[in-house]
């Protein structure tokens with residue numbers, strides 16, 4: 001079972017951007033399935049590392065695009081990216097310290113963040129500037 005499901009509320013209404021977000025969600029799921037089938041603590045830690053990398057890479061792409069185009073809400077948008085990365089770091093640190101990992105909590109937090117961020121920040125960005133080049 002994947003961690004996340006694509007939801008129509010994730011859609012920003014631009015096919016190329018939705019496609020990329022869908023790929024991100026699928027990647028998160030693939031990494032998660034890999035880690036949980038192995039089942040070791042190290043595999044879960046690797047999953048967090050890979051999750052962090054995959055999400056950061058997407059954010060870096062958007063941030064570069066916003067900078068290049070002189071986007072007026074760059075700071076607010078970037079702050080919201082940082083907020084999710086901090087949250088993932090916190091969840092990972094908790095897991096490392098305690099061995100406890102609440103899969104539903106992680107899924108809920110990612111889902112809540114994705115739907116709100118895609119619906120607000122990403123929709124605003126891509127409606128203003130279109131899709132970014134890959």
Ligand SMILES: [Fe+2]
Nearest residue numbers: 021058062122
């Ligand atoms: Fe995005």
Ligand SMILES: [Fe+2]
Nearest residue numbers: 062077121122
């Ligand atoms: Fe974004």
